[in-house]
Amino acid sequence: MxxxxxxxxxxxxxxxxxxxxxxxxxxxxxxxITQLDSTEKKRFTKTNTAKSHGNY
Structure with missing residues (x-):
């Protein structure tokens, strides 16, 4: 332990x-216990914007 x-x-x-x-x-x-690592995720919701002109 x-x-x-x-x-x-x-x-x-x-x-x-x-x-x-x-x-x-x-x-x-x-x-x-020799090490402690943390990874935090930041998520962004997709916002509805005007349709693009086909550029990605």
């Missing part, structure tokens, strides 16, 4: 509280 200490737990909780959409990756080596 990974070793947890208060600092690591607080870092994980901080990332989880800030992210709305995305992923959190916790890397463990020899039973120790």
């Amino acid at each position: 990974a070793s947890l200490n208060e600092k690591k737990v607080q870092q994980i909780l901080t990332v989880l509280k800030k992210i709305n959409y995305g992923s959190v990756l916790i890397t463990i080596h020899d039973g120790e």
